[in-house]
Amino acid sequence: MKNMALIKLFLLVAFCLEFSGSSSILLAPFDIGYNSRIRNTLRIGRMLLQAGHEVTVVVSDRIQNEPLFKHAEGSNLDIAFRVLTYKTPAYDPDTAQSTVNQEWINSQLYSPYTTLLQILSQAFEQNLKFALEDKDLWNELASSKFDLIFADEAVFFPRLVSAYFDIPMIVYSNWGPMSLDANFVPKFNLAFVHAFFPATYTDEMTFTERFMNVVEYWRIKWIWYDIHNRFISFCRGHDYGDACDNIRDAYKTISLFMMNRNDAIHYPAPYMPHIISVEGFFVKSETQPLEKEFSNIIKKAGEHGVIVVSFGSMLRRLDPKTSEKFAGAFAAMPQTVIWSYEGPLPKGLGNNTIVKKWIPQEDLLAHPSTKLLVTQCGSSVSFQALHYAMPTVGVPFFWDQSFNCHKLTHKVKSGKTVLLTEMTSEKLSNAMKEVIGDKRYKDNANKAADIFHSQPIDPKKKVMYWIEYVIKHKGAHHLRSDAENNLNMFQYYLLDIIALVVCSLVMFGGVVAIVVKYLIQYILRRLNNKTKKD
Incomplete structure (x- = not known):
């Protein structure tokens, strides 16, 4: 307990001293309707405002008109934030690919993850197209000098902005270790880390479960490969050049990946230093008396x-x-x-x-x-x-x-x-x-x-510490392993080493077999010759 108290004191002091200036931050929530993802991202935005930073929120022009958003967040988002919106065409809430459309939500019930991914990717692509086509938004971004981008992992436009203007980016996963994109949280060992679904797997899988886990992982990566190709092709069609590749490669370039994860509920797994658990920062510190x-x-x-x-x-x-x-x-x-x-x-x-x-x-x-x-x-x-x-x-x-x-x-x-x-x-x-x-x-x-x-630092302070850490150091690439991303499959899984060892053993075994064979033949000839002489 004493060591924990010292760690907490150290981190709190570091939090207070680490950063004292105001920075300009672009906040990009997942705005396909109102849900916990956008709510929690906006909570981080308000925490940044309280810390004295300037926060600009980029969303579609339709989100502020949705009834649930108005009820939960208020009718005017721009009272607290500077708001940049990208134009979207008029839409019918009863047919839109949005959480305001109950039929669209119902179409996703009981479906496996790969089917859900195909359904939701259409909404991802639609929002990306709207953002790319709005040149007024792009001009506003170009004239703004952002120190950091904080984006939900399911929003793709900020990945382009980060690469094009060379702005450090932090990506947030509301789902925790089960990130939407298979690459953001590397599955270092599929023997005890599940790919995504089925959700009933534990960290102790049978042979069949481990086999299906590997199949599911590569299936998810293949689906994402196709989705990313569509997004990148459309992006390049708007003349954004090589920056479009960051739509797929953001996991290689982000400074931090923040995820809702805690040891109390999730199974242990190996994570790189740039993957930060923020442990339910959105839970109230103090509740209010009931009405x-x-x-x-x-x-x-x-x-x-x-x-x-x-x-x-x-x-x-x-x-x-x-x-x-x-x-x-x-x-x-x-x-x-x-x-x-x-x-x-x-x-x-x-x-x-x-x-x-x-x-x-x-x-x-x-x-x-x-x-x-x-x-x-x-x-x-x-x-x-x-x-x-x-x-x-x-x-x-x-x-x-x-x-x-x-x-x-x-x-x-x-x-x-x-x-x-x-x-x-x-x-x-x-x-x-x-x-x-x-x-x-x-x-x-x-x-x-x-x-x-039992945490050494309050999750809200932890979120703020790491965001300001990235701002201070103009990125945090030193926390991310480039080798992890650059190694090919044979190097990553040591298949080349295993192949060398197997080949060496086969060659050594072959030599031994030949020597033993000739030795046995030699002994048999000597015995035959001796028998003939006798």
């Missing part, structure tokens, strides 16, 4: 307490069949259920279930009367569950949610997972009753929370 409406709900719930249900910003509407299953399960519980939901009220909704378009989620999770969190296991809510030592019942829908649910269920052991494809009201209610009734789930949640909180 009277919610404090009255908890008071009325009595000793049974409450269950908080939240499926994130993208799943606030569900098809009637699914929502009715949830409603039936919640109605069977003795607890009061507070459900963050804005779709049509489903049939079978119990008197114990309170449906709200917005809930003070973290304030509710911090309250001692909250017994359980029912969640889709998005990245942000998974860290909230860790932080508040909250037992969970996970119902994953898509993307990284199965991965997160599996880790909470099997590594943290603080809850259960109910697959949506197998879910019935009875199965879900039974899982909820088990997690609430068995104190081992809460005990495991407490243990994981203790590990999560």
Whole structure:
């Protein structure tokens, strides 16, 4: 503990002394609709503003008009930030490739990662084209003198800007070690580090799982190779030259890769020094007292307490069949259920279930009367569950949610997972009753929370330290291994060394075999000659 206190003191002092000037930073969030990715990137932007930096946000001209964005972030983004927008054509929210389009979200449910990647790559390509075609935006960027670019890993335009204007870049992964692009977090050993999906693999895989893990990894890389080729071809068509190659090669040129990762929930894996874990920096440092409406709900719930249900910003509407299953399960519980939901009220909704378009989620999770969190296991809510030592019942829908649910269920052991494809009201209610009734789930949640909180420096200060570190040193290429990126496959996996050893052994074995053969023949001839003489 004493050593940890000294480390913390050192880092805090370094944080205070490392950087004292104001810098100009370009912030590029993932703005295909409003979700936790854009929310967490903007939180970093506000932290930078508080530290005295100038922050410019680059987004499409449609994001500020989306209802959920207005509700969560306010109607005017440019009150806090300087905002640069790229023009997009008029669109219909009911057909757009955006999280405002529930049908588009529903098309991704139950799909494997490779299928999801093909669906989402169309939205990536569309936004990249819009940004490249807006020359006014490019002129604004050219006239601005940015010291740093901070970008979500799923935004491709900043990669071009970084290379073209030679600006250091930090890339952020909201998903943690399961980065969208296979190259940003190198899989040094696929024997115990999974490629992405299936999410149910642990760090102890069978032979079959290891084989499928390798197949999946190379399949993902091949799909990305094709996607990057399309993006680079379009970019070169707009005369941006060799800088377009950074759309694919950004993992070789970035200064840092920041990811939401913590040892309490994720399996250990080898990472290069430029890969920084920022451990749920977005979780509130201090919660607020509940509003009277919610404090009255908890008071009325009595000793049974409450269950908080939240499926994130993208799943606030569900098809009637699914929502009715949830409603039936919640109605069977003795607890009061507070459900963050804005779709049509489903049939079978119990008197114990309170449906709200917005809930003070973290304030509710911090309250001692909250017994359980029912969640889709998005990245942000998974860290909230860790932080508040909250037992969970996970119902994953898509993307990284199965991965997160599996880790909470099997590594943290603080809850259960109910697959949506197998879910019935009875199965879900039974899982909820088990997690609430068995104190081992809460005990495991407490243990994981203790590990999560045992950090030498506050995650928010850690984020700021490393961002300002990159600004001060005008990049952090000294933390990244060029050899890792330049070695070919034979060198990287030591196949050339293995080939040399195998060839040497074969040659040595051949020589020994020849010598032994002639030696045996010689001995046999001598014996034959001796026999003839006798």
